[in-house]
Amino acid sequence: MSIQIDINKCIDCGQCLDICPGGLIVRKEHIDVENSENCWGCCSCLKVCPTQAIYMFLAPSIGGRGAFLTFKRQDSTIHWEVHFPNRQARTIQVDALKANSY
Numbered sequence: 278m279s280i281q282i283d284i285n286k287c288i289d290c291g292q293c294l295d296i297c298p299g300g301l302i303v304r305k306e307h308i309d310v311e312n313s314e315n316c317w318g319c320c321s322c323l324k325v326c327p328t329q330a331i332y333m334f335l336a337p338s339i340g341g342r343g344a345f346l347t348f349k350r351q352d353s354t355i356h357w358e359v360h361f362p363n364r365q366a367r368t369i370q371v372d373a374l375k376a377n378s379y
C-alpha cells in the first residue's frame with residue numbers, strides 16, 4: 278500500500294501527521310509522505326483529512342495498476358470510492374452508524 282497527497286487540495290491542517298501510527302507523514306515544504314513502503318494501509322490519514330487530499334493506491338490485484346481509493350464522509354454516510362486506471366470509478370457506501378454490523 279502507499280498513499281499520495283494532493284498538495285493542491287491540502288490545507289496544511291496537520292491532522293494526518295498526528296494520526297499516522299508510523300509517523301510516515303511529514304511537514305517539509307509541504308505535507309508529504311516518507312518511507313511509503315512502510316505504510317500498512319490503515320486508512321487513518323484518509324479518514325481524518327477534511328479535504329480528501331489523500332489517496333491510497335491499491336495493489337494491482339485489487340483494482341489494476343494505478344488504481345486508488347478515496348474516502349469521503351457526508352453526515353453518517355461514508356463513501357469509499359475506487360478509481361480504476363480506465364478512469365471509471367465505483368463507490369461503496371457505508372452507514373457509519375451501522376458499521377459494526379457489516
Ligand code: SF4
Nearest residue numbers: 297316317319320322
Ligand atoms: S494509511 Fe495509515 S500507515 Fe499509511 S500513511 Fe496513512 S495513516 Fe500512515
Ligand code: SF4
Nearest residue numbers: 287288290291293326
Ligand atoms: S489531513 Fe489532509 S488537509 Fe490536513 S494536512 Fe493532511 S493532507 Fe493536508
